[in-house]
Amino acid sequence: MTQTVREDEVTSEDELFDQSEVAADYLEGLLDVLDSDGDIDELVVGDRPQVEIVGDGLEKLVGQKGQTLEALQELARLAVYRKIGEHSRLMLDIGGYRANRRKKLAELAKKTAAKVIEQDRVVKLDPMGAFERKCVHDVINATDGVESESEGAEPHRRVVVKPA
Structure with missing residues (x-):
């Protein structure tokens, strides 16, 4: 999926933070379903929303070569799109892997x-x-x-x- 962003479509830091909050809520629910513990931090780094999950025993959420992490990132981006109606450049990091x-x-x-x-x-x-x-x-x-x-x-x- 490719996304085209025009230069005049600048996303404010508040909007980016809203995206990270939506993603964090989604991921928190997912952690509950998976019965995994982890603290979730919502950030804006540069011009991207970011969510970091920190804690012990998160390797299964990263997966081999980060494949599970990539899949979870795409699911979180989809959750943002469904809630806000905009594509997100959200970056997810789990256990400091990235x-x-x-x-x-x-x-x-x-x-x-x-x-x-x-x-x-x-x-x-x-x-x-x-x-x-x-x-x-x-x-x-x-x-x-x-x-x-x-x-x-x-x-x-x-x-x-x-x-x-």
Whole structure:
């Protein structure tokens, strides 16, 4: 599903916070059904609503390679859409998974950039989800001497890092 946002459709911080509250309410109900404990924090980070679930024993909500987390994020976005009538760019993190993954991906991107610069050759990374690709692109774009692009189709889409 793609969403087109016009520049004149700026969402206020209050509207973004409302989105995170709707998502948090939905996820709280889901945690009750699953009989899982976790504290839910509602935030606005940059121009995105965010919900963080923190606590112990949340691994089952993250799943293998974050697949369950991604599914829960989409369900939370759908809950926001049903309640507010607008598509949301809500970001969900559970047990700090995304924050930890972002750090690891930043390290990978830095090592890859150094390799590309040192060897003056293109490096293709393993396929990644959209969140992971964005983390890598952000680091590469902030590094002199290299550039990146995504190639392929989901679920085999990957980041390609090239000399600039």
